Amino acid sequence: MKVISIAPLVEAIPKWYSPSMLSSILKCPIRGLYTNNANEDYIVSLSKSGEIGTVMHLVLEKGFANNITEEKEFSALWSSVEQEVNGGTLKYQVKNYARYRYQVMTMLGKDRKTIKAKKKNRTYNFVPEKIIKNLDTLLKGRPDLLVFKHGKPYEIKDYKSGQIFSDDIPENDVLENGESYLFIKEEYKDQLFYYAALVREEYSYLPEKLTIISTNGISVTDDCRLEDVDYAMKRFQQLKKDLAQLNNQSLARPSKDNCRYCNYRPGCSFRIKTEPEPFGDVFGTVFSAVVHSYGNFTIKLESGEQIFNKKTGIAFPGIEKLKGKNIYLTNIRKEVSKENLYLISDFTVIYIYDKHLN
Numbered sequence: 388m389k390v391i392s393i394a395p396l397v398e399a400i401p402k403w404y405s406p407s408m409l410s411s412i413l414k415c416p417i418r419g420l421y422t423n424n425a426n427e428d429y430i431v432s433l434s435k436s437g438e439i440g441t442v443m444h445l446v447l448e449k450g451f452a453n454n455i456t457e458e459k460e461f462s463a464l465w466s467s468v469e470q471e472v473n474g475g476t477l478k479y480q481v482k483n484y485a486r487y488r489y490q491v492m493t494m495l496g497k498d499r500k501t502i503k504a505k506k507k508n509r510t511y512n513f514v515p516e517k518i519i520k521n522l523d524t525l526l527k528g529r530p531d532l533l534v535f536k537h538g539k540p541y542e543i544k545d546y547k548s549g550q551i552f553s554d555d556i557p558e559n560d561v562l563e564n565g566e567s568y569l570f571i572k573e574e575y576k577d578q579l580f581y582y583a584a585l586v587r588e589e590y591s592y593l594p595e596k597l598t599i600i601s602t603n604g605i606s607v608t609d610d611c612r613l614e615d616v617d618y619a620m621k622r623f624q625q626l627k628k629d630l631a632q633l634n635n636q637s638l639a640r641p642s643k644d645n646c647r648y649c650n651y652r653p654g655c656s657f658r659i660k661t662e663p664e665p666f667g668d669v670f671g672t673v674f675s676a677v678v679h680s681y682g683n684f685t686i687k688l689e690s691g692e693q694i695f696n697k698k699t700g701i702a703f704p705g706i707e708k709l710k711g712k713n714i715y716l717t718n719i720r721k722e723v724s725k726e727n728l729y730l731i732s733d734f735t736v737i738y739i740y741d742k743h744l745n
């Protein structure tokens with residue numbers, strides 16, 4: 388469970404756009420107005436699997452950037468990144484921790500070997516993590532690995548820590564089908580098109596190949612087609628116009644899928660509430676907040692809904708002072724046997740509409 392105090396969402400036109408930010412904003416353009424530093428409190432990492440994903444991605448990025456091939460160097464890098472991300476306790480909290488760590492080490496080693504072999508014949512060279520900015524389009528990004536062939540951009544490789552195929556398609560079916568790139572998540576494909584556009588702007592050549600690599604070692608490549616990149620850029624230009632001209636109502640694209648995982652939903656008036664069956668959202672004004680003798684607690688809302696935290700031990704200080712405040716809870720579970728009763732889970736976030744709990 389996490390407790391976060393939030394202020395109303397601040398709206399601003401972005402100064403720059405990155406490929407990953409764009410793939411999220413294109414799904415619901417109003418997110419473009421919300422994506423700014425003033426709204427950082429809304430962004431929460433919910434699960435340990437999210438944190439291990441962040442560690443894996445950072446280690447891959449830094450490993451390539453610093454040419455890490457030796458196991459000793461890898462271990463030192465992994466420990467320092469893990470320390471930075473969550474204080475170094477993931478090994479006790481994440482199932483299959485050793486396997487994730489091993490996968491990253493293998494990926495670094497495997498690509499390094501290929502790189503070494505290719506470097507020998509001087510046909511290829513490799514540029515990891517280069518920041519490319521384009522002032523005209525306001526696009527900036529850092530492709531994980533840019534491969535050059537005979538001095539010209541040849542391939543963009545992007546390493547992903549999450550599931551790379553569309554959620555509703557089982558990975559085994561995709562791999563057996565043989566046309567795996569078709570099933571890559573649309574937002575990941577979009578990101579590669581924007582990286583390709585950046586590479587074209589920087590080097591005046593479009594890369595030939597686009598590759599996504601997952602943490603379990605699956606590598607999927609497709610040709611980079613001019614029409615796809617141009618179409619992605621057209622959508623980007625339109626998005627910038629829309630953000631400058633359209634009203635919020637026209638920019639918002641609330642849908643079950645879009646809002647379900649949107650960090651901004653506690654502050655967004657267009658959100659679609661996720662029903663707590665089994666996990667969802669509840670919000671309202673606190674009628675009472677009572678801490679029981681073992682530190683577990685019950686929050687009662689003015690609507691009559693009650694939220695119970697089974698876990699003992701003080702969950703967060705000052706909980707009694709929630710009375711009268713507006714709160715928003717995500718990822719809570721409905722108790723089937725009792726009407727209007729909800730249970731707090733490990734993934735629950737309690738947003739308090741107030742900067743300070745006082």
Ligand code: SF4
Binds near residue numbers: 415
């Ligand atoms: S909550 Fe829904 S409508 Fe609001 S920004 Fe997020 S996705 Fe868009």
